[in-house]
Amino acid sequence: MESRALDIPGVFRLGEARRKPDQSFPLNLGREGVHEICEARHGDMAAMTGFALAAARPPSGAVFWVRQFGLAREHGGLLHAGLSRLSDCPTGLISVETRKPGDALWASEEAICSGAVGLVIAEIETLDFTASRRLTLAASRHGVPLILLLPWRREGASAATARWRVASRPSAPNAFDARAPGASRWQAILEKSRQAPHMAGRVFNIELDHETLSLRVVSGLAAHTPAARPAPADIDISQALPRRQTG
Amino acid sequence: MAAANASARTLGISAGLGFTDARARCPDLMHEDIDREADSRALSRLGHWMVRLSPLVALDGPDGLMIETTGCDHLHGGEPAMMENVASLLERNAIPHRLGLASTPGAASALARAWPGHILADGEEAADLTELPISALRLSQEAETLLKRFGLRQIGQLYGIDRKALGRRFQSRSAADAVLLRLDQALGLRHEPLAPLREAPSHVSRLPCPELLLATEGVQAGLEWLADDLCSRLADIGEGARAFGFHAFRADGEVSSVAITLARPVRTPKHILRLFSEKLDRIDPGFGIDLLMLEARRTGPMETSAPALSGDLAASETDPVLLSALADRITAKLGEGAVQITEAHESHLPEQAERKAGFDGHLPAPAGPHVSHGPRPIRLIEPPEEIKVLAEVPDGPPLRFIWRRVPHAVTRADGPERLAPEWWTWTAPPPPSASPEGVDRKWLNPKLDRRADAAFIARIRADLEAADPGEPVANLPRARDYYRIEDEEGRRFWLFRQGLYEDGRGGAPLWFMHGLFA
Numbered sequence: 146m147e148s149r150a151l152d153i154p155g156v157f158r159l160g161e162a163r164r165k166p167d168q169s170f171p172l173n174l175g176r177e178g179v180h181e182i183c184e185a186r187h188g189d190m191a192a193m194t195g196f197a198l199a200a201a202r203p204p205s206g207a208v209f210w211v212r213q214f215g216l217a218r219e220h221g222g223l224l225h226a227g228l229s230r231l232s233d234c235p236t237g238l239i240s241v242e243t244r245k246p247g248d249a250l251w252a253s254e255e256a257i258c259s260g261a262v263g264l265v266i267a268e269i270e271t272l273d274f275t276a277s278r279r280l281t282l283a284a285s286r287h288g289v290p291l292i293l294l295l296p297w298r299r300e301g302a303s304a305a306t307a308r309w310r311v312a313s314r315p316s317a318p319n320a321f322d323a324r325a326p327g328a329s330r331w332q333a334i335l336e337k338s339r340q341a342p343h344m345a346g347r348v349f350n351i352e353l354d355h356e357t358l359s360l361r362v363v364s365g366l367a368a369h370t371p372a373a374r375p376a377p378a379d380i381d382i383s384q385a386l387p388r389r390q391t392g
Numbered sequence: 393m394a395a396a397n398a399s400a401r402t403l404g405i406s407a408g409l410g411f412t413d414a415r416a417r418c419p420d421l422m423h424e425d426i427d428r429e430a431d432s433r434a435l436s437r438l439g440h441w442m443v444r445l446s447p448l449v450a451l452d453g454p455d456g457l458m459i460e461t462t463g464c465d466h467l468h469g470g471e472p473a474m475m476e477n478v479a480s481l482l483e484r485n486a487i488p489h490r491l492g493l494a495s496t497p498g499a500a501s502a503l504a505r506a507w508p509g510h511i512l513a514d515g516e517e518a519a520d521l522t523e524l525p526i527s528a529l530r531l532s533q534e535a536e537t538l539l540k541r542f543g544l545r546q547i548g549q550l551y552g553i554d555r556k557a558l559g560r561r562f563q564s565r566s567a568a569d570a571v572l573l574r575l576d577q578a579l580g581l582r583h584e585p586l587a588p589l590r591e592a593p594s595h596v597s598r599l600p601c602p603e604l605l606l607a608t609e610g611v612q613a614g615l616e617w618l619a620d621d622l623c624s625r626l627a628d629i630g631e632g633a634r635a636f637g638f639h640a641f642r643a644d645g646e647v648s649s650v651a652i653t654l655a656r657p658v659r660t661p662k663h664i665l666r667l668f669s670e671k672l673d674r675i676d677p678g679f680g681i682d683l684l685m686l687e688a689r690r691t692g693p694m695e696t697s698a699p700a701l702s703g704d705l706a707a708s709e710t711d712p713v714l715l716s717a718l719a720d721r722i723t724a725k726l727g728e729g730a731v732q733i734t735e736a737h738e739s740h741l742p743e744q745a746e747r748k749a750g751f752d753g754h755l756p757a758p759a760g761p762h763v764s765h766g767p768r769p770i771r772l773i774e775p776p777e778e779i780k781v782l783a784e785v786p787d788g789p790p791l792r793f794i795w796r797r798v799p800h801a802v803t804r805a806d807g808p809e810r811l812a813p814e815w816w817t818w819t820a821p822p823p824p825s826a827s828p829e830g831v832d833r834k835w836l837n838p839k840l841d842r843r844a845d846a847a848f849i850a851r852i853r854a855d856l857e858a859a860d861p862g863e864p865v866a867n868l869p870r871a872r873d874y875y876r877i878e879d880e881e882g883r884r885f886w887l888f889r890q891g892l893y894e895d896g897r898g899g900a901p902l903w904f905m906h907g908l909f910a
Binding site for chain 2: 217
């Protein structure tokens with residue numbers, strides 16, 4: 146485990162090659178830089194939250210969650226009991242709730258510049274270019290990753306490291322009960338990327354593994370719909386269980 | 393007439409006179425109703441301004457202020473100089489006043505009312521108060537009339553009267569009627585506690601300004617000097633403070649204040665100044681500031697630990713001091729309670745199983761998986777929203793539902809997970825039995841034979857149920873059956889049915905949407 150004591154950008158340590166930006170999925174989401182994650186359609190906010198939490202590696206410092214007030218009414222607030230199914234974070238979340246969108250951006254910037262926080266996740270309504278540029282500069286200067294969760298209306302230019310569109314997909318087949326939902330699956334489209342511009346527009350189909358809490362990229366799988374539940378009157382008892390002679 | 397000033401008294405108008413009599417003495421007299429609320433507000437504003445002299449200022453009746461000056465007189469160069477300073481302060485603001493200084497509040501009040509400008513030496517109370525009239529003792533109207541009827545007009549005459557007789561005659565709960573109590577308070581034989589307008593701070597640092605400050609830069613410079621002074625004093629005693637208040641006293645009798653609170657005790661001037669810098673423009677200089685004051689409250693010992701020599705040896709990756717500093721900066725801008733952590737709470741209901749609590753400088757513990765729960769969603773919709781559902785009766789999962797006017801068709805479902813209601817919040821404890829022996833004791837009597845005394849048992853049970861019929865079934869809370877649902881687009885929901893069919897607790901059960909899974 147390398148130590149991060151002298152991880153000031155621009156300082157080279159002897160014997161260590163410069164880290165190349167990660168070209169594979171998830172392109173340093175949650176490891177460095179500012180990533181915007183947007184809904185593909187209205188109602189995918191929960192899928193986005195799960196994707197963000199699962200893709201970001203467990204941070205070494207505290208996790209700061211900044212949210213804007215109105216979004217909790219529309220998409221629901223965060224439930225901490227559901228966090229353990231998505232990521233194993235060594236510390237709990239510290240959350241900040243703000244009324245104005247400008248305050249949420251200010252709080253995110255303060256958290257990045259403080260040096261006490263390992264990861265900042267912010268749920269905000271909208272973001273203009275100047276603000277995204279400021280946040281990107283601050284994140285690269287201090288080495289703290291920032292994930293922004295934005296609603297589906299997000300369009301336009303941005304200075305962020307990458308922009309993702311996440312939609313939820315039908316889940317994997319459940320091994321124990323064919324009629325129950327299985328492992329969560331999402332479709333993440335990398336709309337824009339500064340680190341790997343040739344990968345822009347690429348579609349990833351992702352599945353969350355429950356035991357290891359890691360993401361797996363799967364090829365587009367067709368999930369078969371299970372048979373409809375039979376009504377109780379239709380079940381024939383004599384056909385269901387073969388009679389056996391016991392003695 | 394509620395009160396009369398000097399020019400009114402020259403015309404012969406005094407307090408308590410009827411309006412027509414006063415009109416007779418002064419024909420062009422205007423009349424207005426007295427506004428006691430505005431008077432008391434003005435008095436408390438003046439009291440807050442007087443905090444510049446001493447932290448303990450209390451109200452003394454509807455028209456007086458009591459200022460505790462122990463240890464403050466040396467700042468002004470002695471007690472007579474202090475009285476002159478206070479008099480000049482009040483005169484500059486055109487407030488007519490009468491001042492008295494003594495070692496007990498009662499004596500000071502008496503001097504202010506009857507012998508203004510006099511300073512009572514320690515131990516001389518009995519001698520100096522002899523000549524003052526009874527009305528200086530803050531007694532009620534009835535007590536004064538009664539004393540006058542006895543012919544007692546001066547305080548000195550009260551000394552000779554038997555204390556027991558005086559106490560018995562004027563026995564009362566209210567201090568204004570208890571003559572003996574008031575006399576003892578004035579003479580110092582009984583202690584009189586003051587109720588200060590503002591809690592006294594632990595440490596205060598003052599900066600008087602010989603030239604009136606009009607600009608914010610001056611205020612900023614003054615605050616820096618005060619912060620350095622206060623923090624060095626805190627460092628001398630090894631403590632830090634968690635709340636700081638900054639007050640700017642203006643020359644025209646007003647005070648302007650800002651305050652900050654911190655998550656951990658602090659004594660670094662830079663940290664404090666940074667937190668104050670955002671609020672400093674709320675200080676209004678007005679016509680000029682002539683005193684700046686910085687107070688420290690909620691002091692406590694500071695934990696200082698030597699920082700690790702290199703990052704490799706640091707115990708944890710998060711520096712709690714930096715984290716508290718971040719929380720303080722956010723709290724200073726966004727208000728108290730902006731930074732929160734979530735604590736687990738024992739409850740069946742998912743919306744009450746977690747509570748938000750303020751951040752207090754320690755990293756929160758991670759939310760461990762609760763072994764006895766089913767899977768929980770990542771987002772919770774609070775309060776749960778009602779939905780229309782088509783489902784199999786009695787306990788099948790939904791087949792179709794409409795939420796926020798959008799229909800969804802269900803492809804997969806899991807459940808139900810039943811959360812029983814918290815019955816202990818609804819049932820009342822049994823009432824205490826009325827009879828001395830108690831029907832309960834007979835019930836617990838081990839000698840009771842179930843077959844022989846069946847009639848007796850039945851009668852006692854009927855008595856118990858008649859005494860406490862219990863909550864009717866229709867009012868009891870309903871259980872929730874939670875289902876994990878996936879619709880054809882892949883979205884996963886957490887919804888519940890409130891109640892069971894035919895459980896007698898009120899009609900057909902309703903369905904609600906409670907959470908969203910990732």
